[in-house]
Amino acid sequence: MSSQERSKILLNIADALEASEKLIIAENEADIAEAQQAGYEKSLVSRLALKPGKVSSLAKSIRILADMEEPTGQVLKRTELSQGFILEKMSSPLGVLLIIFESRPDALVQIAALAIRSGNGLLLKGGKEAKRSNAILHKVITSAIPENVGEGLVGLVASREDIPELLKLDDVIDLVIPRGGNKLVSQIKASTKIPVLGHSDGICHVYVDKSADMVKAKQIVLDSKTDYPAACNAMETLLVHTELVNTGGLNELIVELQIKGVTIYGGSRASSLLNLPEASSFHHEYSSLACTIEVVDDVYAAIDHIHHGHTDCIITEDHDIAEMFLHQVDSAAVFHNASTRFCDGFRFGLGAEVGISTSRIHARGPVGVEGLLTTRCVDGVEAWSCKQNQFCTVELRRDDAMRLSGFA
Amino acid sequence: MSSQERSKILLNIADALEASEKLIIAENEADIAEAQQAGYEKSLVSRLALKPGKVSSLAKSIRILADMEEPTGQVLKRTELSQGFILEKMSSPLGVLLIIFESRPDALVQIAALAIRSGNGLLLKGGKEAKRSNAILHKVITSAIPENVGEGLVGLVASREDIPELLKLDDVIDLVIPRGGNKLVSQIKASTKIPVLGHSDGICHVYVDKSADMVKAKQIVLDSKTDYPAACNAMETLLVHTELVNTGGLNELIVELQIKGVTIYGGSRASSLLNLPEASSFHHEYSSLACTIEVVDDVYAAIDHIHHGHTDCIITEDHDIAEMFLHQVDSAAVFHNASTRFCDGFRFGLGAEVGISTSRIHARGPVGVEGLLTTRCVDGVEAWSCKQNQFCTVELRRDDAMRLSGFA
Structure with missing residues (x-):
């Protein structure tokens, strides 16, 4: 999908969220009532609630993301390796993200928006205490995605039993982002070979x-x-x-x-x-x-x-x-x-955040779109004309062999 | 240590390598002879050998690193969060690296130089087939490090039995970089919670x-x-x-x-x-x-x-x-x-490389100094004068609370 197509999807999601605000709030209130009845901790119930104005602030944040400069395909560094052979380090989507989050249903919206902006596929697993809120938010989001793209772009996993199976898919899922307490993050880190981005220590x-x-x-x-x-x-x-x-x-x-x-x-x-x-x-x-x-x-x-x-x-x-x-x-x-x-992604100018990372590798601090990208080194288009004419790259490779021999 | 002090150590190492070339080659030849006698594979023996000119090309690459702009403490991004509150995203050393490498003794030199340049502590574990080469190279390197810094900056682990113990130290070691075949990388990934940077698939x-x-x-x-x-x-x-x-x-x-x-x-x-x-x-x-x-x-x-x-x-x-x-x-x-x-760190203009990463998170492709850094978000010095005068940060925090409330 082009950058414009993904922006358009984001704008549609923002509109759809506002149009469905009453429905979303009703489902959220049902979740809260059930959580209170079930005697959940006050802090969990507080994280569960979509406070007044939340839906429109989420829509606003998505519009900011839609207006952002396209984050993928950006040339981060350009190096002339030899005359006419120009190497470009380009930003590129990570692949497929698995986000496992507790309580906060607004996280679903922020993360889905960031994934779409960054061109990543997304699997979401929310907490059962927010199941109604998550289901309606997921429905609103996927209904704004054109049919030819498919609902699969943003998947919602309902059952907790699916997590261990998902965590085994290290050939399919590229990054797991657990959003929740220490315990959740530690558990996930201990049970998967997929890289995990998160803060296991939130002190x-x-x-x-x-x-x-x-x-x-x-x-x-x-x-x-x-x-x-x-x-x-x-x-x-x-x-x-x-x-x-x-x-x-x-x-x-x-x-x-x-x-x-x-x-x-x-x-x-x-x-x-x-x-x-x-x-x-x-x-x-x-x-x-x-x-x-x-x-x-x-x-x-x-x-x-x-x-x-x-x-x-x-x-x-x-x-x-x-x-x-x-x-x-x-x-x-x-x-x-x-x-x-x-310390907050929106505050830090990232538009939204997938979470805050205390990891020392990859992204650290509030993680926005940038943290959902990788890079590829591609020999740039500029090199083309040169190669068309005189086959310079391999010639130079050999001319340079002496200088290089030490660094193979 | 200041940037200058670390540059000076690198220049001293480069000089010491050249001065000890004969000694290094002699030890390397002893390793090669033993490996051939022991019937090691030809590709392993080939990786083991320090070819003619290798020591001086290593010295040259270290001098390039010594002349590089200081990589740590660089402001990568500056954001004015509110008037006078300027946030700086700064590059910062990762911490302690554990490098486990097979055969190639030149890797020891390149990696030690990159670690010193990037302000990281380093533990090296080389293959037993290169034990003499590694020992002499390690000795030459540590002898060039001033006494007040201590030999501990670059440690060499001799015995294979120590690896499982080291891989448990996820509170001390921040990144493991295995340099070797598929099998080595996969084994290490399966047996540690420390992040692993490497290519488990080198096709x-x-x-x-x-x-x-x-x-x-x-x-x-x-x-x-x-x-x-x-x-x-x-x-x-x-x-x-x-x-x-x-x-x-x-x-x-x-x-x-x-x-x-x-x-x-x-x-x-x-x-x-x-x-x-x-x-x-x-x-x-x-x-x-x-x-x-x-x-x-x-x-x-x-x-x-x-x-x-x-x-x-x-x-x-x-x-x-x-x-x-x-x-x-x-x-x-x-x-x-x-x-x-x-596809080579030196070719890509990185000075040297710790290895080539096929990971999708953190560094990808040839990994030089940049891949050995993390970031910290620090509120910048510019904010100081403002805060001195009018305590603007927290005031603004509260004024802005409405806008922010959706993104806590």
Whole structure:
């Protein structure tokens, strides 16, 4: 399909979503009611809900993707290997993606749109708690795809039992993207040879240095934790400089968190110094109104504690300390005096995101269209005229043999 | 370490290699003699040998790497997320690499140089057939690394028994790069959770269309197969258009291959049409003076046969057929009227290569420094002055909340 055809499909999907908004909301409400009855966790129910305005914001994001420059077939690098032999490194679709996601039905829409924009085939497996929402969204999307393309472009897998079989298809599926908690991602990584893109560790840290402006600290920490606690870019661990213990600023910050309904646990030092119940682990992703606080000696100890994470932020007015943190924390995203909630594909200008990757290979951080592409090295069209005339490539290959012999 | 310090180490290594050339060659010859006595395959012995001029060409390639622009800390993309909040996507070392390679001791040098250039830690595991060569090369390299950096920067693992233990260290090692045959790569992929970069399928195809200039065809096919048969970019399968069967051009090509010592097997059609012994499999990497020929109906059948490969070439004078092949063959590298041997990191202007990847994620094709890097998203220094003055980031975060709420 041409770039224009794929853009047109995206615009049709955006229109179809808006036209079917009432239907979508009704199915989503049925899912929510059932989940509440079944006694699911509050954070899961919160992720399940398509909030007011969500459908139109999804449509808007799809229109942005439709207007984007075509991402495939772009020449990323052009090298003249020898006179007239021009090599082009071109972006190219990855192939077939398998996305396994929990709860959030809006993920289905974003991911399907990104897959269409990037020319990839897509298999979606949603959570059973969102089955009605997923089914209607999938129906709306596939109905906007022309018949000659076929519904198979975006497939929806209904049953959980199909996953193990799908994960065996390493000759057919090129990338698995699990969207969900630590446990889901780890399970999938352990049970497939297909490359997995995702964050198996979604811990975001905010470190408040002794040099912090505590008014900023309060605002950033509250935003990082309470704006959308179920998101993977919400703060899970708050690290505070030891000199802040028992200062008015830190005490106020803790009280503010508690007023907002946040349950606070302490690491081994914080639990005794600040009289907090002890956290079970620093690796626990609360995904709810809860967090861990730990006391550290200085910025070095904070960096050591974080080691590598998801999205990590330092709050300080000391430029040198900020630079040290920004350079040494080896995480997907590192911020200074900004909420961890900033780490987001839409915010980062990617149009939408398939998820946030903490992997060190391929894409890292919020993954948009770019993360769904691979490259091919193609000898460019420019080389043609030369080869037509004088068969230069192989001649040069042989002339150059001496220089090359060391690097076969 | 600064960029300059790492460049200096590379220059020292290049000097040390040249100064120790005699010693290196002597150890290499001892390895070769032992391998020949032990009755190793000819292709393995050929890969083991450091040919005349190899040490100085390695030194030259290291000097090119030393002069390269610093690859880490490069701003790959800069996005203004909101006024004054500028996000930088920066290149950053991957971490610790484990390279497992067979026979070729020159790989040790190239890979160590690339790791130093890209700021990565490195563990090397060479084949036991090259143990003397590897030991002396490793000694020469580490002796050029200043004491305060430590020999640990580039570690050499001697025993095969250590590999399973190393492959368990997915919290310490970030990427495994096996350099060797299909079997080695598949074994490693099956036995580790660490990402693996490599080519488990190294089949390179040359397709000769009916519209080919058979003089070019002969030169390109001979170069692709016989220039260095042990290399992974050597041709393994020759596909020929059905109309070429029993033409003078094809017969001459086959005879020329045989004169050069190439043993030719046939696919099911070619074996009967051209009276050739039948090939056991199209997935066999000969890595020696042998290849398979198969007859196909047209360019579509050739594309289907190749599906996705390593490096694939079409020989044709028909521009449209060439374009079709270049666009539809989904391989790491696709050439028109050029030898498959062109697919090489040095040729591609990468300075050197860790290997050629046929993976669809992360790096694809010849992997140089770029493939050994990841990225971090860092809020840029420019944001600082703004934040100093007016605490704009979090203010803007909240002002913007409405727009963002759909994309949490």
